[in-house]
Amino acid sequence: MNTTTLERNRTEKKSVTSKSSSQSDTQTKISVNNLNLFYGEKQALYEVSIDINEKEVTALIGPSGCGKSTFLRTLNRMNDLIDGVRINGQIKIDQEDIYQSNDVIKLRTKVGMVFQKPNLFPMSIYDNVAYGPRMQGIKNKGELNKIVEESLRGAAIWDEVKDRLKTSALGLSGGQQQRVCIARAIAMKPDVILMDEPTSALDPISTLKVEELIAQMKNEYTIVIVTHNMQQAARVSDKTAFFLNGEIIEFDETSKIFSMPSDQRTEDYVTGRFG
Numbered sequence: 530m531n532t533t534t535l536e537r538n539r540t541e542k543k544s545v546t547s548k549s550s551s552q553s554d555t556q557t558k559i560s561v562n563n564l565n566l567f568y569g570e571k572q573a574l575y576e577v578s579i580d581i582n583e584k585e586v587t588a589l590i591g592p593s594g595c596g597k598s599t600f601l602r603t604l605n606r607m608n609d610l611i612d613g614v615r616i617n618g619q620i621k622i623d624q625e626d627i628y629q630s631n632d633v634i635k636l637r638t639k640v641g642m643v644f645q646k647p648n649l650f651p652m653s654i655y656d657n658v659a660y661g662p663r664m665q666g667i668k669n670k671g672e673l674n675k676i677v678e679e680s681l682r683g684a685a686i687w688d689e690v691k692d693r694l695k696t697s698a699l700g701l702s703g704g705q706q707q708r709v710c711i712a713r714a715i716a717m718k719p720d721v722i723l724m725d726e727p728t729s730a731l732d733p734i735s736t737l738k739v740e741e742l743i744a745q746m747k748n749e750y751t752i753v754i755v756t757h758n759m760q761q762a763a764r765v766s767d768k769t770a771f772f773l774n775g776e777i778i779e780f781d782e783t784s785k786i787f788s789m790p791s792d793q794r795t796e797d798y799v800t801g802r803f804g
């Protein structure tokens with residue numbers, strides 16, 4: 530079947546109701562409607578629809594290869610960098626269709642990202658955090674100092690690094706590096722922070738620190754996190770979306786997903802029967 534036929538068949542198929550069943554007073558920050566994504570001939574996302582609330586943590590869970598990272602990357606158009614990617618459907622952030630705008634730099638400022646492995650530049654801790662603001666044209670030393678300190682405080686790492694800001698960031702432990710990566714994201718003053726398995730390369734103590742940090746950060750940011758760790762999803766998130774084969778099977782309050790899921794496939798996954 531060619532992709533056009535596949536696309537049409539999928540579009541005709543009744544779309545899974547994956548908008549959250551529970552309504553709250555919280556504002557929708559990101560609204561995704563009937564999103565399909567193709568890597569060349571291969572379809573990786575099918576009719577994904579989800580409303581992500583402002584200042585909440587939304588976890589994306591599901592077995593390997595089900596499309597979690599692909600979906601996460603659509604939210605700041607990181608997939609645009611991959612040859613042969615085709616996307617249809619709609620993603621609105623603050624009511625603006627992000628694929629209708631040409632200002633990807635503005636989008637990536639608003640929607641920051643933290644990756645699986647810490648990816649600091651081989652430069653000092655200070656310069657890593659100041660990098661983005663400098664690229665935005667901020668040159669004033671006092672202003673940069675303030676941004677660096679606030680960002681490192683915001684990432685709960687200031688006390689550990691304040692006396693060694695001018696030393697190489699690569700001399701820090703993996704867990705510290707990941708919190709500096711979060712500081713680097715915060716320095717751009719984003720509204721949304723995407724995290725792709727941010728603790729998978731960390732030891733349990735560093736993982737706990739990053740999880741505590743995520744819990745604090747949701748007062749200020751909308752966070753979307755991909756995780757393979759069920760306990761982590763249960764600990765840090767307000768809502769959870771369960772992905773399977775490129776579709777959202779279920780999206781709801783995290784407590785409901787883990788205690789009383791509506792779909793048998795969700796239950797099988799969260800109880801460890803597959804995946």
Ligand SMILES: Nc1ncnc2c1ncn2[C@@H]1O[C@H](COP(=O)(O)OP(=O)(O)OP(=O)(O)O)[C@@H](O)[C@H]1O
Binds near residue numbers: 573594595597611
């Ligand atoms: N750059 C790419 N080119 C082609 N196919 C890709 C590319 N990236 C991902 N895929 C495919 O898209 C599907 C979804 O992959 P994705 O990485 O989004 O899944 P995932 O749920 O995040 O997996 P994991 O949990 O293992 O990271 C997989 O079949 C994968 O092989």
